[in-house]
Amino acid sequence: MRVIALLACLGLGWFAGLASAYFWPSLLPPEPVPARISQAEEAVKARIRDPFSAHFRGLKEYKTADNSYVCGFLNARNGMGGYTGWSGFIHMMPQNIVQFEPQDDRIKQGDFRVDWSEKCVSRAAENPVPNLQK
Numbered sequence: 001m002r003v004i005a006l007l008a009c010l011g012l013g014w015f016a017g018l019a020s021a022y023f024w025p026s027l028l029p030p031e032p033v034p035a036r037i038s039q040a041e042e043a044v045k046a047r048i049r050d051p052f053s054a055h056f057r058g059l060k061e062y063k064t065a066d067n068s069y070v071c072g073f074l075n076a077r078n079g080m081g082g083y084t085g086w087s088g089f090i091h092m093m094p095q096n097i098v099q100f101e102p103q104d105d106r107i108k109q110g111d112f113r114v115d116w117s118e119k120c121v122s123r124a125a126e127n128p129v130p131n132l133q134k
Contacts, residue, residue, distance in 0.1 A: 036061050040070035040091035043098050053077040057086070062119065068093040071120035074100075088112070090119055 037059050045051035059072035070091040078084050088101040090112075101112050 034061060036068055036093060037070055039093070040072070043091055043096055044074060044089055047098050048076050049079055050077040069119045071116070088116060090115060
């Protein structure tokens with residue numbers, strides 16, 4: 001009888017542990033972020049008005065023979081305190097250059113779209129580096 005009670009308690013504890021990890025994923029340890037992605041985040045934050053408000057998503061790293069690119073989307077506050085909405089950016093290594101998608105329709109967006117297509121979209125089909133950030 002004690003063995004059955006002990007097994008029932010162990011099974012219940014195991015189930016509670018799985019349920020807590022499912023319903024509260026913040027209890028799980030954070031996944032490691034690749035170094036180049038964290039470098040890209042820092043480079044982008046250094047070039048915006050309010051670096052503490054920066055939110056990133058869809059960050060992916062692509063490599064060529066001599067360069068590395070991190071492509072992703074950024075949402076940050078503008079000078080008036082409102083969020084601007086998600087816009088794309090490209091971080092190029094080793095030059096440490098950040099190229100932002102223009103927010104204003106009056107600014108020519110052609111250059112950014114060409115670079116996005118060449119560095120991010122076409123490279124994704126060739127050989128994306130698996131990223132750990134979601």
